[in-house]
Every structure is written in structure tokens, then in C-alpha cells.
Amino acid sequence: MSLTKFSLIPKPRTIACIGxxxxGHIKELSNERPKEPFYFLKPATSILNPGQGPILAPRGADLHYEIELAMIMGRTVDEIQPSEEALDAVKGYCVGIDMTARNWHQTxxxxxxxxxxxxGFKTFLPVSHFIPKNKIPDPHNVRLHLEVNGELRQDDNTSLMLFGIPRILQHISGVFALEEDDLVLTGTPKGVGSVVPGDVITAGLSVDGIVLEEGRIEAKVEERAGGYSRL
Amino acid sequence: MSLTKFSLIPKPRTIACIGxxxxGHIKELSNERPKEPFYFLKPATSILNPGQGPILAPRGADLHYEIELAMIMGRTVDEIQPSEEALDAVKGYCVGIDMTARNWHQTxxxxxxxxxxxxGFKTFLPVSHFIPKNKIPDPHNVRLHLEVNGELRQDDNTSLMLFGIPRILQHISGVFALEEDDLVLTGTPKGVGSVVPGDVITAGLSVDGIVLEEGRIEAKVEERAGGYSRL
Ligand SMILES: [Mg+2]
Ligand SMILES: [Mg+2]
Ligand SMILES: [Mg+2]
Incomplete structure (x- = not known):
């Protein structure tokens, strides 16, 4: 099936990522379980759209993948309540990989x-095509999977999220207003790990056992020639 | 002089703030002097334009002001070199106040x-009007000043910056690409401190002893009624 019939996600202004x-992921990094959601921001120019090229590894970075379900906001939300209607503010989804320089992260x-x-490096947010909302009837019941060179590394259901989407949207929109096209990543399940130049990452999601073609990501890792490095 | 003849800054996608x-500011917070610039991001919806209303203090926050000179990018910069020409990529300036929940920051x-x-809270980035580039012939020689209820709290020259603008732009653009209208805050001089509901903050800048009207900020602090709190 050709991918060209799918749409790119709209370019967001703000990208908020839940940690x-x-x-399972908290345990594998020996972290403390948060009492409330927390998030960080990525710049819009960290996005790598399908077919746009390789993931660029900064020199000296231990580059980790983290597959996540991402929400695309359909309207402004400001101090939303964590009710079922919070999902009405979401117009679609995509798969995103929250690339992380893990050694520098620990520092x-x-x-x-x-x-x-x-x-927040360039190419540190590979995303899939836009997934229309009706293709994911329940975002808390989606299987996320990620492979490195064809070997399965992450494979879990979004039902394992500690904070569900309404609570996430309440938290973030209680700090600042999210706007249409803003992107919200919902955290990664267990299985994160390193990739090196030459590796190929594939990732995606399935609903009721069916893989959604729009949700597919495939990207090679290459060393970034210029820019920031810490050797 | 009426302020209505001045323009609002263009709405940025990415806002990067140097710490x-x-x-003098490193010393007052007992921090370590950085070996290279570092930055954090604020969301675009944290901006408070002139006349837009009060600065909202989240309940439980020890709210600090930090006056800063901000650059408005005139074009995309990706891996720029720290030469004099780096300034060619800047199309204008504004004054910004990097509001910070200091108690939660320390945590x-x-x-x-x-x-x-x-x-990144709503209203945590009060800004002045747009300052055309020709009004600031040397951004490394601008006097920044901030008052609380008319009492001078911050008053220093941008010549005291540890990392100059070309080095800042090299650093950030070596991580991700900045785009037109993106905003870059350059750090705050000494004198930061708390404000409480009812306080009025005024701030601005002067060039060769002349205050630029476009650079003026005046905002009252009020308690935020809703949204996130940590009591
Ligand atoms: Mg941060
Ligand atoms: Mg993540
Ligand atoms: Mg600051």
C-alpha cells in the first residue's frame, strides 16, 4: 500500500511530552513514580515527518528511542476538566518517537x-502520518510497537498508562492553553534502549489486532555531521 | 505618548530562554557558572502582550520576575556560526519578563x-511591543531596568552577558533550527525577587540613556483563580 494517500500531521506550535x-518504563530507568503528570516541551523543528530523511544522532550522544501515542489538538483548551469530554478537544492522533540523548539526560x-x-535536537521527533480520530475509537486501548533492525523492542498497550488522556489534558491546560494542532505525547512503555548509526527503527500501532498503515514510522539512524556535540 | 502606534511582536512558534x-544573577541564586550556554522552552501561550491583562500568580507559587532582552528571529537559522553575521538573522527585539515559580523551580x-x-504558566512571559532592529544598534550595550511598585529592582547593562548573542544563536541552532518569529531570551541580570498579588511590575530598556517607549512593560500581578496549584 502506498503511503502517499495519507496526510502529514499539521505543524504544531507547542509540543508537550508526558514523562x-x-x-514498566519507570522501573527500567529506576525512577520515582510521579504523584501528578509532568511534561517537557520539544521544539516544532524537532519533528521528522515520514520520508523526510534519517534520524540524526548528535556526536557523543547515547541515542534512545521511546515510542508514544500522540494526540493532535482540535481546538484551544484552557483549564479543561478531566471528564470524558476532554477527548472532544482531540482531532486525531499520530505515533511519535521521543528520541532522547540518554547520557546527557542523566547529566x-x-x-x-x-x-x-x-x-529537542533536530529529527528527535519522528512521527507517523495523521491518524483520523475515528480510526482509534479508544486511545486507552491501542497496542504500540517498535522494532530496531526488525527486532521487537517495545510492545505494550496504552491501557497501561498511569495517567489517562483526560487527566493529562487537565494537567497541561491548567498550566498553559493548548491550541489547535498542538501535539501532546503520552509517555512511553517499557523497552527503551540505544540505537546507533546504521540502525533502522520501525514503529507503529494496532487497534483490535489490526495495524493502522497511517501510524507506521520507518527511519534510519545516521550520525549528524554538524551542530552541537559533547565528546 | 500613546502606545497604540507600536506593533505587537509576531506570535512565535518556539521560545527559547537562556539561563x-x-x-551577578548566578551568584545571587548560588548557582554554578555554565561552561556552555543552556536554554529551556516556554510555550507560545505563556506570552502576555501589552494591555492584555494581569500576570496571573498560580496558587502556592513563589512568583519571581526576571527581566531579559529578547531577540525576534528574521529567518530560519540552522547550525549558524558565531560570527558577527549571526545578528543578521535577527529582525527585532522586545523586552521580556521570564516569570518563574521559584519554589517549584527549586523542587x-x-x-x-x-x-x-x-x-511555562499562562502569562509567565509578559513582553513589550516590537522594537525595530535599527533602534538597538548594539544589543550588547542596552540597559535593562525593572521596578516593583515603582522601586528599582533590576538595573544592568547587557554588556554583562557571559555568552553573547552570536554564541547563543550558535548553541541553540546547533541543536534545532530556529524559524522566523521565534523568540530567544538572553538571560537576566541580578536583582530577581518575588512579587505578590497587587504588585505592579514596570520594566523597560534604554539605549545611550534614552528609554525606548516600545520597550515598556507595565503589568499588575493577580492571583490566578483556576488551573494548576500545589498548596
Ligand atoms: Mg525543560
Ligand atoms: Mg518520552
Ligand atoms: Mg530567565
Whole structure:
């Protein structure tokens, strides 16, 4: 099936990513379970659309993948309540990979510095095509999967999220207003790990056992020639 | 003089803010001097334009002001070199106040969590009107000043920046591409401190001893009725 019949996601202004939202992932990184959701921001120019090229690994970075379900906002939400209607503000979904420079991430955490650099490099947010809302009747029951060189590394259901989508939208919109086309990533299940130049990442999601073609990501990792490095 | 003849800044997609860029401010918060610039991101909806209303203090937050010179990008910059020409990519300036929930900031730093929440609340980025580039012939020689209830709290020259604008633009654009209208805040000089509901903040900048009217900010602080709180 050709991918050209699918749409790119609209370019967001704000990208908010929830951290530590699956117990298995919290455990594998020996982290503390959060009492409330927390998020960080990625810049819009970290997005890598389908067919746009490789994921660029900054020199010196231990590059980790994190597959996540992402919501695309359909309207402005400001101080929304965590009711079922919170989902009305979502117009669609995509699969996103929250690429992370894990070694620099650990340093930033130890020093109490922002996460913005380690999460925000160019190409650090590979995304799938736009998934229309009606293709995902229940975003809390979607299977996410990610492979490296064809080997399954992440494979879990979004039912394992600690904070569901209404609570996530309440938290973020209680801080600042989300606007149409803004992107919200919902956290990654267990199985994160390193990739190196030459590796190929594939990822996607399935609903009721059926893989959605719009949700497919395939990207090769290459070393970034220029830009920031810490050797 | 009426303010209506001045333009609002264009709405940015990405807002990057440099931290710890003045020795006096590093000292007052007992922080370590960074070996390279670092930044965090604010969401576009944290902007408070002139005349738009009060600065909203989240319940439980120790709200701090930080006056900063902000650059408005004139074009895309991707892996720019820190030459004099880096300034060619800037089309204008504004004054910005990097409002910060300082108590929650200290907690986030201690726990190694993102700075996104403590820096990113609605109204946490009061800005002045757009300052055309020709009004600031040398952005490294601008006097920034901020008053609370008419009492001078911050008053320093941008010549005290540790990392100059070309180095800042090299750093950020070596991570991700900045685009036209994106906003870059350059750090705050010494004198930061708390404000409480009822306080009025005024701020601005002067060039060669002349205050630029476009650079003026005046905003009252009020308690935010709804949204996130941590009591
Ligand atoms: Mg951060
Ligand atoms: Mg993640
Ligand atoms: Mg600041």
C-alpha cells in the first residue's frame, strides 16, 4: 500500500511530552513514580515527518528511542476538566518517537538542568502520518510497537498508562492553553534502549489486532555531521 | 505618548530562554557558572502582550520576575556560526519578563525534573511591543531596568552577558533550527525577587540613556483563580 494517500500531521506550535507514564518504563530507568503528570516541551523543528530523511544522532550522544501515542489538538483548551469530554478537544492522533540523548539526560537530571536540549535536537521527533480520530475509537486501548533492525523492542498497550488522556489534558491546560494542532505525547512503555548509526527503527500501532498503515514510522539512524556535540 | 502606534511582536512558534547568563544573577541564586550556554522552552501561550491583562500568580507559587532582552528571529537559522553575521538573522527585539515559580523551580531542580512547568504558566512571559532592529544598534550595550511598585529592582547593562548573542544563536541552532518569529531570551541580570498579588511590575530598556517607549512593560500581578496549584 502506498503511503502517499495519507496526510502529514499539521505543524504544531507547542509540543508537550508526558514523562514516566508507564510503570514498566519507570522501573527500567529506576525512577520515582510521579504523584501528578509532568511534561517537557520539544521544539516544532524537532519533528521528522515520514520520508523526510534519517534520524540524526548528535556526536557523543547515547541515542534512545521511546515510542508514544500522540494526540493532535482540535481546538484551544484552557483549564479543561478531566471528564470524558476532554477527548472532544482531540482531532486525531499520530505515533511519535521521543528520541532522547540518554547520557546527557542523566547529566541534566543530576545537575538539575532543563531537559530541553537532550529531548529537542533536530529529527528527535519522528512521527507517523495523521491518524483520523475515528480510526482509534479508544486511545486507552491501542497496542504500540517498535522494532530496531526488525527486532521487537517495545510492545505494550496504552491501557497501561498511569495517567489517562483526560487527566493529562487537565494537567497541561491548567498550566498553559493548548491550541489547535498542538501535539501532546503520552509517555512511553517499557523497552527503551540505544540505537546507533546504521540502525533502522520501525514503529507503529494496532487497534483490535489490526495495524493502522497511517501510524507506521520507518527511519534510519545516521550520525549528524554538524551542530552541537559533547565528546 | 500613546502606545497604540507600536506593533505587537509576531506570535512565535518556539521560545527559547537562556539561563544563567549574568554573573551577578548566578551568584545571587548560588548557582554554578555554565561552561556552555543552556536554554529551556516556554510555550507560545505563556506570552502576555501589552494591555492584555494581569500576570496571573498560580496558587502556592513563589512568583519571581526576571527581566531579559529578547531577540525576534528574521529567518530560519540552522547550525549558524558565531560570527558577527549571526545578528543578521535577527529582525527585532522586545523586552521580556521570564516569570518563574521559584519554589517549584527549586523542587524541580532538586528532583532532576523538567523546568517546563515552573517557567511555562499562562502569562509567565509578559513582553513589550516590537522594537525595530535599527533602534538597538548594539544589543550588547542596552540597559535593562525593572521596578516593583515603582522601586528599582533590576538595573544592568547587557554588556554583562557571559555568552553573547552570536554564541547563543550558535548553541541553540546547533541543536534545532530556529524559524522566523521565534523568540530567544538572553538571560537576566541580578536583582530577581518575588512579587505578590497587587504588585505592579514596570520594566523597560534604554539605549545611550534614552528609554525606548516600545520597550515598556507595565503589568499588575493577580492571583490566578483556576488551573494548576500545589498548596
Ligand atoms: Mg525543560
Ligand atoms: Mg518520552
Ligand atoms: Mg530567565
Amino acid at each position: 514516566r507514564n508507564y510503570a 541534566a537530571r543530576r545537575k538539575g538542568l532543563p531537559w530541553s536540549l537532550v529531548k | 544563567r547568563n549574568y554573573a 524541580a531542580r532538586r528532583k532532576g525534573l523538567p523546568w517546563s512547568l515552573v517557567k
